[in-house]
Amino acid sequence: MPGEKIKITNLYKKWGDVTAIDNMNLTIEEGDFITLLGPSGCGKTTTLRSIAGLEDPSGGQIYLNEKLVFSKKEEIVVTPAKRNLGLVFQSYALWPHMTVFENIAFGLKIKKLPKQEVRNKVLSVLEDMKLKGYEGRYPQELSGGQQQRIAIARMIVNRPDIYLMDEPLSNLDAKLRVDMRSELKELHQRSGATTVYVTHDQVEAMTMSTKICIMKDGVIQQVGSPEEVYHRPANLFVAEFISNPRMNFFDGPVLSESGRKFVNAGGIKLRIDPEVIRDKKAVKVAIRPEDFILTDSGIEYEVTSYLPAGSSNLVYAQNGNDKIAIMFDGSYRVNAGEKIKINVKEELFNLYDIETGNRLF
Amino acid sequence: MMLSGAWNSIKLALVSAFFTSILGILIGYSIVRDRGKLLSKMNDALSFAPYIFPGIAFGAIYLTMFAKAHGPIPALYGTFTILVLVSVAKHVPYSSRTGTAAMMEVNKELEEAAELQGAGFLKRFSKIIFPLTKSGLIAGFMLSFITVMRELSLIVLLVTPKTKVLTTLIYDYAERGFHQFGDAITMLVVIITLTVTIIIRRFQKTDLSKGIGG
Ligand SMILES: Nc1ncnc2c1ncn2[C@@H]1O[C@H](COP(=O)(O)OP(=O)(O)O)[C@@H](O)[C@H]1O
Numbered sequence: 315m316p317g318e319k320i321k322i323t324n325l326y327k328k329w330g331d332v333t334a335i336d337n338m339n340l341t342i343e344e345g346d347f348i349t350l351l352g353p354s355g356c357g358k359t360t361t362l363r364s365i366a367g368l369e370d371p372s373g374g375q376i377y378l379n380e381k382l383v384f385s386k387k388e389e390i391v392v393t394p395a396k397r398n399l400g401l402v403f404q405s406y407a408l409w410p411h412m413t414v415f416e417n418i419a420f421g422l423k424i425k426k427l428p429k430q431e432v433r434n435k436v437l438s439v440l441e442d443m444k445l446k447g448y449e450g451r452y453p454q455e456l457s458g459g460q461q462q463r464i465a466i467a468r469m470i471v472n473r474p475d476i477y478l479m480d481e482p483l484s485n486l487d488a489k490l491r492v493d494m495r496s497e498l499k500e501l502h503q504r505s506g507a508t509t510v511y512v513t514h515d516q517v518e519a520m521t522m523s524t525k526i527c528i529m530k531d532g533v534i535q536q537v538g539s540p541e542e543v544y545h546r547p548a549n550l551f552v553a554e555f556i557s558n559p560r561m562n563f564f565d566g567p568v569l570s571e572s573g574r575k576f577v578n579a580g581g582i583k584l585r586i587d588p589e590v591i592r593d594k595k596a597v598k599v600a601i602r603p604e605d606f607i608l609t610d611s612g613i614e615y616e617v618t619s620y621l622p623a624g625s626s627n628l629v630y631a632q633n634g635n636d637k638i639a640i641m642f643d644g645s646y647r648v649n650a651g652e653k654i655k656i657n658v659k660e661e662l663f664n665l666y667d668i669e670t671g672n673r674l675f
Numbered sequence: 676m677m678l679s680g681a682w683n684s685i686k687l688a689l690v691s692a693f694f695t696s697i698l699g700i701l702i703g704y705s706i707v708r709d710r711g712k713l714l715s716k717m718n719d720a721l722s723f724a725p726y727i728f729p730g731i732a733f734g735a736i737y738l739t740m741f742a743k744a745h746g747p748i749p750a751l752y753g754t755f756t757i758l759v760l761v762s763v764a765k766h767v768p769y770s771s772r773t774g775t776a777a778m779m780e781v782n783k784e785l786e787e788a789a790e791l792q793g794a795g796f797l798k799r800f801s802k803i804i805f806p807l808t809k810s811g812l813i814a815g816f817m818l819s820f821i822t823v824m825r826e827l828s829l830i831v832l833l834v835t836p837k838t839k840v841l842t843t844l845i846y847d848y849a850e851r852g853f854h855q856f857g858d859a860i861t862m863l864v865v866i867i868t869l870t871v872t873i874i875i876r877r878f879q880k881t882d883l884s885k886g887i888g889g
């Protein structure tokens with residue numbers, strides 16, 4: 315069984331009136347690739363910097379390898395260098411007055427490794443990161459993608475057992491970003507290093523992570539596998555945030571028929587467990603675009619637009635005041651103005667409490 | 676007399692400028708790094724104090740402060756040290772301005788990256804901060820060097836025959852009516868100042884084009 319690599323308990327960070335981290339409790343297991351996901355300003359960077367020891371939290375504890383490295387109460391602060399972790403800054407933070415070689419060799423020289431060993435290690439990492447031949451250049455002479463590789467090379471050459479990465483792909487163009495995703499994933503698999511990855515891009519989070527931690531205003535909203543947060547969002551914020559293509563929401567009135575309970579979602583009657591619904595008059599229903607099916611017994615909708623995207627198609631349709639987005643596979647053809655009959659795939663919907671926003675089912 | 680005066684002047688200007696610019700960057704560092712904290716506010720205010728006093732008053736304060744020995748501090752009157760001390764104190768407000776400006780240019784993540792790699796404060800200072808603030812540091816050094824070379828009012832009360840510098844010599848000659856001697860030494864001050872400026876400029880230019888990779 316893998317051990318607890320990083321454990322954060324009751325962590326707070328306040329800047330004056332702003333609470334950047336609000337009572338955070340999070341356990342990260344050895345070998346995890348966990349992504350901190352959330353909108354700008356939700357506290358992702360502050361969390362990462364606290365783990366690294368670059369920030370001084372206002373309260374709480376941080377354990378690395380089950381050893382206390384930060385405790386406000388006990389006044390324990392282990393310096394960043396002694397935490398055996400590496401960080402790729404969003405800005406890359408490469409030293410402009412040093413060559414690529416010197417940038418990567420810096421930490422090894424601090425550790426006073428023999429010259430030849432430093433050279434071998436740096437050259438081998440340069441080869442791994444496809445930077446061979448650039449060792450004599452200065453970072454600002456290289457492209458954004460290459461600079462990013464230098465930043466990663468500078469981290470991995472020291473063989474830390476935790477990788478921290480703050481939006482490493484956000485400064486790259488779209489094509490490079492997609493390529494780098496798989497490279498970073500491979501890097502994680504090869505090294506086995508526990509990785510904490512920060513992004514505000516949900517597709518990046520979904521494709522790369524073993525676990526996603528969604529944050530809002532310094533508060534963790536949900537921690538789970540990509541499948542869990544996608545199919546079972548814990549609250550309306552997560553349902554809305556993990557929403558590519560968009561999530562369908564309905565304010566569904568609850569209907570009672572001969573002891574059974576139903577909720578009306580855009581004309582579609584969904585049968586629900588009375589235990590879940592209790593005496594609520596209405597709930598919020600969330601249905602993903604791909605969780606609709608075409609069926610003759612379905613509810614009639616009129617197609618308002620058809621957006622083919624190769625492997626899948628997005629269809630917007632309307633029924634009175636209810637507008638929905640549906641995803642079909644790439645072979646499906648339909649024209650605006652046509653009528654379609656739809657239903658929801660068995661149990662593939664989520665119910666939320668209108669007041670609290672928390673998931674009921 | 677003139678030779679030892681010239682030597683004293685250059686020595687004083689070099690040593691003071693060295694300490695002034697190093698202190699300037701250290702003060703700039705503390706101001707920029709813990710912006711908002713008490714220490715940096717105090718620092719900010721204190722380093723301005725010498726702006727307020729005229730040079731000669733400043734000199735007088737030092738004269739009375741260090742005329743006699745206080746505890747472990749020996750009587751400094753008549754020593755070279757007191758000239759350095761007073762010159763550094765007088766010019767630190769200026770160099771801490773340049774130091775602060777130079778430090779603002781250094782993203783703190785550059786230093787944190789080095790900290791994560793195990794570099795202690797001295798290593799970070801010498802390998803990261805110093806190289807990245809070098810041009811600011813050199814500008815501060817030059818400014819202090821030139822002003823110390825030309826300084827009179829500040830040190831006139833503190834020099835003794837042994838520690839006479841060029842400007843106090845000019846003053847002596849002018850007082851005794853030897854105007855030609857005074858003019859000659861004035862020329863000498865101008866020449867030394869210019870020479871040092873040119874040397875540093877040259878050094879700075881070649882170094883920059885190498886450092887940033889041109
Ligand atoms: N050095 C700082 N001083 C004051 N407020 C800060 C500082 N750093 C971050 N904050 C605030 O803390 C909150 C969280 O910031 P951050 O962790 O950078 O968010 P994210 O990385 O998710 O965009 C924001 O409201 C931000 O304005």
Ligand SMILES: [Mg+2]
Pocket residue numbers: 355358359360
């Ligand atoms: Mg951030």
